[in-house]
Amino acid sequence: MTIHQLLKHYWGYSQFRPLQEDIISAVLAGHDTLALLPTGGGKSICFQVPALALEGLCIVVSPLIALMKDQVEQLKKRSIRADAIFSGMTQREIDRVLDNAVFGGLKFLYVSPERLQTELFKERAKRMKVGLLAIDEAHCISQWGYDFRPPYLEIAAFRELLPNVPCIALTATATPEVRQDIQDKLQFRNSKVFQKSFSRPNLSYSVLYEENKDVKLIDILSKVQGTAVVYVQSRRRAKQVADLLLQNRISADFYHAGLSHPERNQKQDAWIQNKTRVIVATNAFGMGIDKPDVRLVVHLDLPNSLEAYYQEAGRAGRDEKKAYAVVLYNHEDTQRLLDSVEAAYPSPEILRHTYQLLANYYNLAVGSGQGAAYDFDITHFQKNFQLEALTTFNALKQLEQEGFIQLSDGFYSPSKLFFIVNNADLYAFQIANAKLDPLIKTLLRVYGGELFNGFYKIDENLLARHLNTSTEIVKKQLEFLHQSSIVSYSPQKEKPQLTFTMPRMKADELPIDIQTLEKFKERDKEKVNSVITYIRHTQRCRTQQLLAYFGEITDDTCGVCDVCIQEKKAKKAQQNSYLPQIKLLLQAQAQDIRTLIQNLNPTDKQKAIQEVQILVNSGEILQQSNGELVWAVS
Numbered sequence: 001m002t003i004h005q006l007l008k009h010y011w012g013y014s015q016f017r018p019l020q021e022d023i024i025s026a027v028l029a030g031h032d033t034l035a036l037l038p039t040g041g042g043k044s045i046c047f048q049v050p051a052l053a054l055e056g057l058c059i060v061v062s063p064l065i066a067l068m069k070d071q072v073e074q075l076k077k078r079s080i081r082a083d084a085i086f087s088g089m090t091q092r093e094i095d096r097v098l099d100n101a102v103f104g105g106l107k108f109l110y111v112s113p114e115r116l117q118t119e120l121f122k123e124r125a126k127r128m129k130v131g132l133l134a135i136d137e138a139h140c141i142s143q144w145g146y147d148f149r150p151p152y153l154e155i156a157a158f159r160e161l162l163p164n165v166p167c168i169a170l171t172a173t174a175t176p177e178v179r180q181d182i183q184d185k186l187q188f189r190n191s192k193v194f195q196k197s198f199s200r201p202n203l204s205y206s207v208l209y210e211e212n213k214d215v216k217l218i219d220i221l222s223k224v225q226g227t228a229v230v231y232v233q234s235r236r237r238a239k240q241v242a243d244l245l246l247q248n249r250i251s252a253d254f255y256h257a258g259l260s261h262p263e264r265n266q267k268q269d270a271w272i273q274n275k276t277r278v279i280v281a282t283n284a285f286g287m288g289i290d291k292p293d294v295r296l297v298v299h300l301d302l303p304n305s306l307e308a309y310y311q312e313a314g315r316a317g318r319d320e321k322k323a324y325a326v327v328l329y330n331h332e333d334t335q336r337l338l339d340s341v342e343a344a345y346p347s348p349e350i351l352r353h354t355y356q357l358l359a360n361y362y363n364l365a366v367g368s369g370q371g372a373a374y375d376f377d378i379t380h381f382q383k384n385f386q387l388e389a390l391t392t393f394n395a396l397k398q399l400e401q402e403g404f405i406q407l408s409d410g411f412y413s414p415s416k417l418f419f420i421v422n423n424a425d426l427y428a429f430q431i432a433n434a435k436l437d438p439l440i441k442t443l444l445r446v447y448g449g450e451l452f453n454g455f456y457k458i459d460e461n462l463l464a465r466h467l468n469t470s471t472e473i474v475k476k477q478l479e480f481l482h483q484s485s486i487v488s489y490s491p492q493k494e495k496p497q498l499t500f501t502m503p504r505m506k507a508d509e510l511p512i513d514i515q516t517l518e519k520f521k522e523r524d525k526e527k528v529n530s531v532i533t534y535i536r537h538t539q540r541c542r543t544q545q546l547l548a549y550f551g552e553i554t555d556d557t558c559g560v561c562d563v564c565i566q567e568k569k570a571k572k573a574q575q576n577s578y579l580p581q582i583k584l585l586l587q588a589q590a591q592d593i594r595t596l597i598q599n600l601n602p603t604d605k606q607k608a609i610q611e612v613q614i615l616v617n618s619g620e621i622l623q624q625s626n627g628e629l630v631w632a633v634s
Helices: 003-011 020-028 043-053 065-077 091-102 119-125 150-159 176-185 213-223 235-247 261-272 306-313 331-344 348-361 378-385 389-401 423-432 434-452 460-467 471-483 514-536 542-549 562-575 579-588 593-600 605-618
Strands: 032-036 057-061 082-084 108-111 130-135 167-171 191-195 203-209 227-231 252-255 278-281 294-299 323-329 373-375 405-407 416-419 487-490 497-500 621-623 629-631
Touching: 003 020, 003 043, 020 032, 020 043, 020 191, 032 176, 043 057, 043 065, 043 130, 043 167, 065 082, 065 108, 082 091, 091 119, 130 150, 150 176, 167 176, 176 191, 203 542, 203 562, 213 235, 213 294, 213 323, 235 252, 235 278, 252 261, 261 278, 294 306, 306 514, 306 542, 331 389, 331 514, 348 378, 348 389, 378 389, 378 460, 389 405, 416 434, 423 434, 434 460, 434 471, 460 471, 471 487, 514 542, 542 562, 579 593, 579 605, 579 629, 593 605, 605 621
Parallel strands: 032 167, 032 191, 057 108, 057 130, 082 108, 130 167, 203 323, 227 278, 227 294, 252 278, 294 323
Antiparallel strands: 373 497, 405 497, 416 487, 621 629
16 A cells, blocks of 8 residues: 555545655655654654555554553554563563564564663564664653653664664654754664644643742633643642642542552543543653643643653643643742752762762772672661762762662662551551551651652661561561551562672772763753743743744744733733824823813723823923923923
C-alpha cells in the first residue's frame, strides 16, 4: 500500500496533517530525520506509517512504560502487530517477545533506552530484520534539554549494530541548541529537520499574580467548565489541593509517582472517562495520555523550564477547541524556583566532604574499593555524620553524575506507606493489637500526619533503631498492618546499593569537573530565569514569548492571551475616550465646563466630566480666574 492507503486503511484518515507527509517521505528516502511537532500534533503517525511501508521491524525507544503500553494498545486495536519490553516482565515473557521480533511476528517493538544496553537485547537485535529506528521524546538525549536521561546517550552505540537503518527522532519541545544536540548525539547522517510551528491558536495563555492562589483556582474552575489538570510541585500539595476542591464540591483526585501502579491507573482512567473532572498532579502525570477534550491546565506552582511548561500546558485543547492554560504565582514562588537550582548543585567543597565521609563510613583506604558495592542506608549515613538531608541527597547525585560512585535503583525508590483508616479506626486497632501499638506510635512520631495524606517515604532501619528491634521484625509488622488494611505499604524492591566505580581517592584530589558543573548550573538558572521573565513580561503576547524561546520569531499576536486581551481593552477604552474632542474644543477657544459639555454632546455625560477632571488634575487643562478652561499643552 502507498502511505495514503496505509493512513486510510489503519487510521481512517483521508489526508495527512501539515508536515506529516514531508516527514514520512524523508524517512522513506533513507534520511535520518528530526521531527518537531507540538503536543497533539500527530508525532506517532510520522514513524508508524513509514515503518508499515518499509520491510522489517520498527524498534521504538520510549522513556515511559505508560507511553509504551498505550501506543502498543492503540496499534493492536488497528490489527498491527506490536509489543513492548519493560521492567517487571519475567525472563520467559521477554524471550517470547524477542523471538517474535526475530522471527517476524512483530512490526513494532517498544523498548526503554536502558534495554538497548543489555547484552541479551544487543545479541537478539543482530538477528532482527530492522527497517526503522524511532526515538520518541528525543529531547531526553540532550544535556541542554529539560529532561535529560543518560541512557539515551547509548543509542548512538546501538545504531552501530544497524548501520544502514534510518533513524527518526521525535519531540514536542526543543530549543535550537537542543535540536542540534539531538542530531549530534544520535550521529545523524544525511539529516532532515522538520518543525511545525509551536503556535496553538486555540489555546489562551494567562499569567496571574495571586497572593491566595487556592481561592483563585476555585474561582477559575467555577468559570471554565470541563476537564482540567492542576500541576503542583510536591506530592503532599497534590493531595491537599485535591481535598480543597472536593470540599468545594468540585470533582477532583490527586496523582503522583509515589502511588502504586494500580492506584495510578485507576485515578488516570477515572479522569480519562470523565468520572473525575480535575486531576491535581505533579509532573509525573500527562506524558502519553491522549485525552483531547481537556479545557483547562492550571500551574499552581511554577515549572522549572519553559519546555516543561509548554509540554504540560499543551495538554489542554488537543481537540483544537478553545482551551485555557493559566499560571498562578506570587513572589515566594519565584524565589523558591531560584533556590531549587542552588540546592541542586552543592559546592565542590561539599562534594569532596561527602566523598570523604563515604570513605570513612566504609573504612576505605586510599587506592582501594574499585567496584566494591555496599548496602547504603542514607538515613543512617546522614544521622551518623549529622548531615542535612537535601544537600546530602544532591551531593550523592552529583558524585554519581561525575562517575565516582553508582547508586542502585533502590536508592531512588525507597519504601512507602500511608494510613488508609481514620484516627478513630486506627485507635480501635491499637487497643485490639497491643503488640503493634509501639510501631504505630513510632510511625506517627517520626513521620507525623503526612502518613494520612498519601504515600510517604519511610525507612524500616530507622524505625527498627527507634524500637530497639530488628529491621526484619519491623518489615513483618508493617506487612501485617498492610494485610489488615490499616496501611498501604509498598516495600523497597531491593536494598539500596552504593558502588565505588573507581579506586578511592584523596578527597582534596578528587577530579571534579567544576567547569561542567558550573555550565549545567548556569543552564538550569537560565531556564528558571526564562520562566520568571515569561511570567513577569506583561507587554508582549504570551504565544510570541514562547515561540521566541523555541527559536520561532513572529510579528503575529495570538489575540487570546492575557496580554493581548488587556491590550484590546486598553484600545477600546482609548477609542471610547472623549479626550481628542475635549482637546480640539479647548484648543479652538476657552470655555466653561457647562459650555464644553454642551459642545461635546456626549452619550455618557458623567464619563466626559470625569475625563475633564482627570485632565485638570494632570495639568493638561488649566482653569482661568474667570472659570473658563483652556488647553495648556502645546
